[in-house]
């Protein structure tokens with residue numbers, strides 16, 4: 044099997060881990076920072092800074108994350124594929140685009156939300172005027188305020204996958220990547236059907252997996268949007284439609300977290316850090332283990348950590 048070894052800096056490894064978060068494996072070999080299982084490549088980053096890429100796509104994946112692959116270390120055929128053929132054109136920012144993005148995939152509590160929104164070329168200045176930009180640079184208050192404007196301005200679709208449903212799909216063996224792909228495609232489809240007469244220049248998905256993997260997830264979908272589709276990482280900064288979708292998805296996530304929290308008479312924390320384990324343990328103690336099904340993404344490591352906290356408490 045092809046394999047490539049690269050030396051990467053800690054910050055490069057961290058950035059790669061973030062980008063591959065959807066594919067991170069629960070099991071990590073000794074001395075490793077993380078293992079990510081992509082469809083045709085397994086990536087293992089070690090504390091030493093060495094990163095091992097294994098599988099059919101080893102070379103391409105190494106190329107993507109670690110730049111120029113030194114030929115001496117390439118054990119397979121030495122052709123390097125271009126990034127992918129779904130990269131948006133250079134002038135994409137000025138085109139009429141439906142964009143999509145998701146929120147909540149890394150948060151232990153709360154649903155996954157996916158939004159798609161259409162921004163025509165003529166609407167770009169207005170959308171910019173409303174303050175739409177990368178939602179990572181906006182606080183919750185700004186998100187809510189801008190989202191409320193967008194809802195009245197843009198054709199959009201907003202999908203919420205409640206925790207019960209998420210856990211059910213996950214337990215049936217569906218990966219988070221596949222769940223994302225299904226919801227993105229559906230949201231994009233919904234928006235597309237709202238604007239049958241628009242002259243659309245394309246569709247831009249905030250890339251969460253390789254395009255080939257995305258289409259593999261969707262082989263059984265009857266309504267697959269494939270024509271004119273582009274994928275770009277950091278899509279929010281590539282086209283305002285993705286930035287708008289991201290704001291709508293985040294707005295929806297915030298609302299759902301509020302609702303879910305009030306069901307349990309508390310404020311649910313975001314993320315998946317230790318504070319989340321503490322809150323989960325607290326809720327399980329009060330309401331029983333059903334909380335894992337109704338309020339969390341049960342397959343996250345936080346579930347076991349919360350149970351461990353409870354065990355310790357009982358000793």
Ligand code: MN
Nearest residue numbers: 144145249250
């Ligand atoms: Mn995204």
